[in-house]
Amino acid sequence: MLKHGTTIDATMMAELLPLGEGLETLEETHNTWSIQDWGNLQKKELGRAFQCGGGSWQILLYPEGNGVDKVSIYFQLVHDPIKELKNWHACVQFALVLWDPKSPSKYVSHAAAHRFNTDEPDWGFTRFCERKKESKSLEGDNSPFSDKAWALQHVFSALQTASSAVSPTKLTDSFGWRALQLFEPQDAQEFLTVLLDSIAERLKVTPCRDAFRSLFTVEIKTNHSCVKVACRWSKEEESRHIRLNVRNNRTLMDSFNEYTSVGLLKGFMTGDVLKEQDVTRHISFDHLPSVLFLYLNRVEYDVKADAIRKLTDYHEFPEEMDMSQYLSDKADKSKPWDYLLFGVVVHASSGTSGNYYTFIRPKPSGQFYKFYDDRVTPATLKQAMSDNFGVPNAKPQISTKGLEPYYATDKYTDKTATMLIYIRKSEAHSILEDVLESDIPEKTRPLPYALQRPAHLTVSYDSKPTKEGTAAIDAQGKELKAAQESAASYMSVKFCSNKDFLSHHGFDLMPKFPEGYKSAIPLSYSRISESMVVKTLMTTISNDLGITGKAIRIWPLIARQNGTIRPTGPPLDPEMTMGDARKLHYPRLPSVIQLWIESEECLYGKKDSQGSSLVFLKHFDAVNQMITGFGHVYVTPDDTPNHLSPTIRKAMGWGSDAVISYVEEIKPTLIENMDGEKTMKRLEIGDGDVICFQRSLNLTEYGSLPLCYSSLTSF
Structure with a gap:
């Protein structure tokens, strides 16, 4: 064991190296390597050798990191040619501790168990800890103001004393965020995870680490048991939140029951001895924290669209709940494990945008308040809870990152809780007790960056603009705002049609509008008002294309996340405005x-059929090594690819015995074969999808082909 500057004690040994059940210990020892001047160490240093278990060991240290910007520390066997000849090995449990001799509470430790042998004579931690010349106390005189824990303290201090809204810029600066990122939607769950992990890492060198662990750490125990053989094992891990599934669970308790239920893992690899086994798995909690964060999984990945979709499923959560039923036998059940709802983080969304806001109950018996940017307003229990349960029989929607004004919350149609915060009822009053003036550390009250502000920037931060300068800035701002509003009220439109598709010989429906690309239909409008009604635009298009009286439909042409450009349904409503269509x-x-x-008639199906989807067909000509757009069809969920074959044979002039195979173009790097007997529903075919067909060649045709691609998947 490496220990920096002091002797090891039984408490530290028990904490870092707990004895494994049923394991025989041959010998145990510790070694202290005292480093007097860390700054003068070489890039690679070896500690003094010591004996244990019949072998000679030493510490391998990289003060500046072994290929990383961290301190790297390893435990290794001293080179011994005799042991190498004997194919020597040793099973070792060890811990490495970097210790500050001036402050015993400041240390970093990592422990591991490893089977050392001639092939692996060393083991350790490449990212042992951050590269710092000395550990700094959270309240030290030279605490770095980029520290997230310090920044959070400052925000809380300001919230406690300020009479108006408090700027979070000190905290966001500590995350490395700049102005632009402050106006981009950030995931609330990810933000909290990063924040708590950063603070936990920071508090490792302070006496507060145990209090933080008690407040926020969940101890999870996963028990495994083989079905057919007598083999059991368990795994213990820590987390600062519990992630629960919303899908197929109507209540929070249903989600917990699913999370802790016994599940069967078939063909689970258990190791070299038992190989694959059917294994049951059961999760319980050895300890639950005073403050319990529950992440509700309200997103799912849509394989077909290659996009993340939001789940708005109905999901109830209680104001109070008893968690004792989910605790393991190891947990302390001498006191009740009742939890009280403290906070609800809500994701509100519409078809085009989304935003987060929070409901918080500052006192255990008090009311909720809604925190929305710089506005705090009283809220009812219904507003905090049942209004955010979700939508019964809801359909998932594509997750968006549109920005909306903070005052426009009423326009959001789907408001769902995405994170819940519960506090253990028996500890709620102590956790939420009033903060006194004397409780606020003096060092958190000054402006954090003022102490370290460079002198040459003082004028930039503190000086006030002149009257003339202020007037000029206001004038520029008004001019810019007017220009933006004028530009926003008009749009340019590019049109494409089947003519583009029929003349295209590559992937997707058409090229991705490269610079200078001209559509096959010479039609575009450079200045369309947001107030124009879609049916007026349809009339204009019909007149300009010379197809007056012919029914046309206009589809949004969307660049998907998987790199394709496809029409996305439904078609534009003739009664809506172009401004609403764009939004x-x-x-x-x-x-x-x-x-x-x-504008062209479809080759197959009817566009008004129940559940029909607009699908595009391409033909791969293996003889001429060419792929070409063929036309569009409307398919229903019960149609199959083989239902298209008669129409294709007739249009191509093939005989009734021609065998046709089908593939789907999903994205540039993924083309999948299609089972001609499966329904479009099972194949997940929808609006804008592309199906390619190919006639199977006979032996004579195949033999006469030059060296080329015989199928579309290889093409």
């Missing part, structure tokens, strides 16, 4: 939008 389908409000004009 609905193009949440970033681009100045140029792309639309698909459907």
Whole structure:
């Protein structure tokens, strides 16, 4: 054991190296390597050798990191040619501790168990700890103000004393965020995880580490048991939250029951001895924290769309709950494990945008308050709870990152709780007790950056603009705002149609509008008002294309996340305005939008059929090594690819015995074969999808082909 500057004691040994059950210990020892001048160490240092278990050991230290910007420390066998010849090995449990001799409470430790042998004579930690010349106390005179824990203290101090809204910039600066990122939606669960992990790491060198662990750490125990053989084992791990599934669970208790229920893992690899076994798994909690964070999983990955979708499923959560039923036998059940709802983080969304806000109950018996940016307003229990349960029989929606004004919350149609915060009822009053003036550390009250502000920046921070300068800035701001409002009220539109598709010989429906690309239909409008009604635009298009009286439909042409450009349903409502259409389908409000004009008759199906989807067909000509757009069809969920074959044979002039195979173009790097007998529903075919067909070649045709691609998947 490496220990920096003091002797080891039984308490430290028991904490870092607990004895394993049923393991025989041959010998145990410790070694202290006192380093007098860390700054003068070489890039690689070896500690003094010591004996244990019949072998000679030493510490291998990289003060500046072994290929990383961290301190790297390893435990290794001293080179011994005799042991190498004997194919020597040793099973060792060890701990490495970096210790500050001036302050015993400041140390970093890591422990491991490893089977050392001639092939692996060393083991340890490449990222042992941060590279710092000395540990700094959280309240030290030279605490770095980029420290997240310090920044959080400052924000809380300001919240306690300020009479108006408090700026979080000191905290966001500690995350490395700049102005632009402050106006981008951030995931609330990820933010909390990063914040708590950062503070936990920071508090490792302070006496507060045990209090933080008691407040926020969940001890999770996972028990495994083989079904057919007598083999059991368990794994213990720590977390600062519990992630629960919403899908198929109507209440929070249903989610907990699913999380802790016994599950069967078939073909689970148990190791070299028992190999694959059917194993049961059961999760329980050895300890629950005073403050319990529950992450509700309200997103799922849509394979077909290659996108993350939000789940708005109905999911009830209680104001109070008893967690004792989910505790393991090891847990202390001498006191009740009742929890009281303290906070609800809500994700509110519409078809084009989303935002977060929070409901918090500052006192155990008090009311909730709604915290929305710089506004804090009283809230009812219904507003904090049942209004955020979700939507019964809801359909998932694509997650968006549109930004909306903070005052426009009423326009959000789907408001769902995404994170719940419960406090153990028996500890609620002590945790939420009033903060006195004397409780606030003096060092958190000054402006954190003022002490370290460079002198040459003082004028920039503190000086006030002149009257003339203020007037000029205001004038520029008004001019810019007017220009932005004027530009936002108009848009340019590019159109594409089947003509583009039929002339395209590559992947997707058409090229991705490269610079200078001209559509097959010479039609575009550079200045369309947001107030124009879609049916007026349809009439204009019909007149300009010379197809007056012909029914047309206009589809949004969307660049998907998987790199494709496809029409996305439903078609634009003729009664809606172009401004509403842009907001609905193009949440970033681009100045140029792309639309698909459907004016040709479909080759198969009816566009008005129940549940029909617009699908595009391509033909792969193996003889001429060419792929070409063929046309569009409307398929229902019960249709199969083989249902398209008669129409294709007739259009291509093939005989009734021609065998046709089908593939789906999913994205540039993924083309999948399709089972001709499966329904479109099972194949997950929807609006804008592309199906490619190919006639199977006979032996004579195949033999006459030059060296080339015989199928579309290889092409």
